[in-house]
Amino acid sequence: MIVLMQNEFVERDQCLIDIEDRANQFGDGVYEVIRIYDGECFLLDDHMKRLEYSLREAQIDYNLDQHHLKDLLLELAKKNGVHDGGIYLQISRGSATRSHPFPKEATPTVIAYPLNISRPLEAQKNGVKATLYQDIRWLRCDIKSLNLLGNIMAKQHALDVGAFEAIFYRDYNHVTEGSSTNVFIVKDGVIKTHPANNYILNGITRLYIQYLAEQLNIPFEETVLTVEEVKHADEVFISSTTSEVISVVEVDEQPIGNGQPGPIVTQLLDEFFNYHRITSLT
Ligand SMILES: *Cc1c(COP(=O)(O)O)cnc(C)c1O
Numbered sequence: 001m002i003v004l005m006q007n008e009f010v011e012r013d014q015c016l017i018d019i020e021d022r023a024n025q026f027g028d029g030v031y032e033v034i035r036i037y038d039g040e041c042f043l044l045d046d047h048m049k050r051l052e053y054s055l056r057e058a059q060i061d062y063n064l065d066q067h068h069l070k071d072l073l074l075e076l077a078k079k080n081g082v083h084d085g086g087i088y089l090q091i092s093r094g095s096a097t098r099s100h101p102f103p104k105e106a107t108p109t110v111i112a113y114p115l116n117i118s119r120p121l122e123a124q125k126n127g128v129k130a131t132l133y134q135d136i137r138w139l140r141c142d143i144k145s146l147n148l149l150g151n152i153m154a155k156q157h158a159l160d161v162g163a164f165e166a167i168f169y170r171d172y173n174h175v176t177e178g179s180s181t182n183v184f185i186v187k188d189g190v191i192k193t194h195p196a197n198n199y200i201l202n203g204i205t206r207l208y209i210q211y212l213a214e215q216l217n218i219p220f221e222e223t224v225l226t227v228e229e230v231k232h233a234d235e236v237f238i239s240s241t242t243s244e245v246i247s248v249v250e251v252d253e254q255p256i257g258n259g260q261p262g263p264i265v266t267q268l269l270d271e272f273f274n275y276h277r278i279t280s281l282t
Pocket residue numbers: 033144151177178179180181182201202203204205206239240241242
């Protein structure tokens with residue numbers, strides 16, 4: 001595997017990261033997962049913009065040259081022969097003697113490497129189960145931060161109870177998102193999802209679904225959903241770079257609709273690749 005480290009391409013075992021890189025002790029960094037379809041990075045510009053947002057909000061002093069980084073990522077994909085798959089990209093605040101305050105002199109550490117990702121066709125065909133899980137995360141979920149302890153505990157809980165994804169709620173009146181996905185419902189023909197604020201990560205796939213809904217004339221509403229609304233929705237679905245769109249057919253033993261993927265999620269999935277050459281959503 002060839003890895004991008006700062007501006008250089010090295011073999012994986014040559015990619016030496018200091019033990020005091022702040023990603024290690026503090027999870028002090030941000031990341032992106034980018035999908036590659038047919039040799040092309042899907043919505044790369046939007047990922048770059050979100051990365052810039054995460055860096056700014058985390059006050060990581062990194063002068064992101066989007067064009068340069070894009071070129072490096074494309075070259076990384078090429079060097080690794082990635083035709084269908086993905087790229088993981090991480091930027092930490094850098095390496096410094098362990099101490100909580102931001103280090104005065106640290107150079108952010110940039111690494112990127114290829115990911116094996118294949119389409120979740122089985123899950124898309126049959127739908128998946130989800131379980132509700134209390135949102136135990138912090139209040140800056142809009143930053144795609146390396147701190148994922150709350151997310152991975154939720155995901156493991158989901159797997160432990162035989163579900164595919166955990167759906168977070170802050171209280172019964174406030175469903176936020178999935179452990180690594182955004183959550184949507186369909187009610188009376190309207191797609192509804194949490195507003196893009198500090199309670200959720202504004203997924204690029206979420207933005208793409210908003211765009212698809214516009215193209216297909218499906219009403220799209222950003223609103224806070226309750227647990228009851230989710231459980232009694234006509235359809236529930238989740239989205240992410242790796243999941244694309246997956247129907248949720250059961251939430252904690254409660255079948256959604258008739259327990260099969262519904263018409264809107266099916267339509268979104270059918271149309272998913274009809275617009276995927278769009279280069280930027282925002
Ligand atoms: C990355 C992520 C998503 C999905 O974002 P995409 O850009 O669509 O992959 C949703 N929720 C959380 C918590 C995430 O980390």
